[in-house]
Amino acid sequence: MALLDIQKVSMHFGGLKAIRELDFAVQQGEIRGLIGPNGAGKTTLFNVISGIYLPTRGRFFFQGQDITRLRPHGTAKLGIIRTFQAITLFKHFSVLRNVMVGCHLHSHYSFFGSLLGTPNSLRHERENEARSMEILEFMGLARYKDELAMNLPHGHQRALGISIALAGQPSLLMLDEPVTGMNPEESAAMMKLIQKIRDRGITILLIEHDMKVVMGICERITVLNFGEKIAEGTPEEIRKDPDVHEAYLGGEHYVA
Template sequence: MALLQLKNLGKDFGRLVAVNRIDLTVEPGEIRGLIGPNGSGKTTIFNLITGFIPPSRGSVFFQGEDITDLPPHAVARRGLARTFQLTTLFKEMTALENVVMACHLHLRVGLWRQFWRTARTRRREKAVEFRAMELLEFMGMAERANELAGELPHGHQCALGISNALATNPKMILLDEPVGGMNPTETAQTMDRIRRLRDLGITVLLVEHDMKAVMSTCDRITCINFGNKIAEGTARDVCSSQDVIEAYLGGTSGVCSL
């Protein structure tokens, strides 16, 4: 069964059609790339899936459940996490505090117990902190755990953003430009970690402009333009698609510099 399924999903902003009618199916364990020229509606699709903006038409299914009208926090609770395009962090907290906050869902202690900080709460908090530290280690940030998030270098901020999303213990994660603004070494490291997410059983849908990174990492790629799907398939299929080439020739650079 498909993990994530978009049926006929669309969004209009006034008279502007941002996303027309998108059908998309992501299978469990897949790393799916979502590409398209600037302004083609990729981030809007993320916002539609995660409930940040209500769609004008169509529906979103996650694990067979209709999540179209759920608010963002409810979507996150069902195991669908996301990151944001510009590094979005709790800038005045340390890296560790960020991830601890992101583990919010797993504290599973009522408000009353949180207030009194009962022994159980404290035990849970310790466990959460331990888990957060593990996640930071996984993203290669352990030694920076106590630095303020806002003062970290760009690459680490991106990594922290992913750690935050991972902390919600997702079944699937949507990454919005995970390697934007990174140098080639950082990019390679990050893409390597994204591949390792699959080993943890996490399905990935990512938007990225760095074609080399997308082509080398993703199992399948979906290309959209002007809010419409224009191609789907393996890296090779998408590269050879006439529509994709045209879409990108109209834009800034060639797609397939593999």
């Protein structure tokens, strides 16, 4: 059984068909690339899967469960966690505090408890802090824990965004253009991190325009164009696919 199984999903915005009858399945443990020219529907698909938009038609399943109508907090509780194309951090919070906010998604203690500082909530806060530090160490950000998020260099801000996502305990992590704006060294470091995350058993769905990254770490790639799947296969197959070349013709991104 596929981890994520999308069946004939369409997403229309008025007359605009952002996704058209899309069939698409992600297997447990893979790093799957999702590519396509600007406006192809990639981010819209993340928005549909995570429950921000209700699809116009079709259904999709996670671990066999129909999650078509779940809202974002429902999909997050199941372990479907995504990052955003634009960086979304609490800029005036410390790096550590940012990750601790991410932990609260799974916290069973009340917000008021934490304000009142009840013994349970204090213990829970300490557990969150320890877990957040582990994530920062894993992501190579531990030494910046007390910095304000806004003072981090761009590459580290992106890594912090992923750290916050990890705090939500994903089983499926959906990354929307994680290396955008990175220099080649930062981008190579991010590729290693994404592989390390997968090696911990977290399935990755990756939107990325940087073909070096996509071809370098994805086992399989799905290509969207105008909301439709036009190709799917290994990096080698995608590289050779004439429909993919056609879709990107004149585009600046495709340099495989």
